Amino acid sequence: MDDNARPHCATIVDECIQSEDITRMDWPAYLPDLNPVEHVWGMLGRRIAARQPPHTCLPELRRALLDEWCNIPQDQIDNLILSVPRRCKAYIASSGRHTPY
Numbered sequence: 293m294d295d296n297a298r299p300h301c302a303t304i305v306d307e308c309i310q311s312e313d314i315t316r317m318d319w320p321a322y323l324p325d326l327n328p329v330e331h332v333w334g335m336l337g338r339r340i341a342a343r344q345p346p347h348t349c350l351p352e353l354r355r356a357l358l359d360e361w362c363n364i365p366q367d368q369i370d371n372l373i374l375s376v377p378r379r380c381k382a383y384i385a386s387s388g389r390h391t392p393y
Contacts (some may be wrong), residue, residue, distance in 0.1 A: 326379050328372040335368065336360055 339360040346351040382391040
């Protein structure tokens with residue numbers, strides 16, 4: 293399964309999938325990201341983007357990522373995990389159309 297993101301559609305990816313005889317699942321156009329990890333990555337990205345001044349080198353960015361990762365409150369991660377059943381129900385109720393997630 294992939295989400296049709298550009299990196300997943302690259303020729304080399306298609307060739308690898310075909311060579312391994314992997315069958316792709318259909319991915320509906322409006323499927324929200326139901327995976328809590330994707331939302332944690334989003335949180336991390338927003339926290340990094342909000343830091344001032346912006347990072348100027350890779351080691352500085354690496355330190356900032358580790359710092360922000362450690363500072364994401366566990367209750368926010370727990371709430372994301374607990375929201376999965378609600379997200380799934382909303383998606384099913386929308387018959388595959390847009391949901392607020």
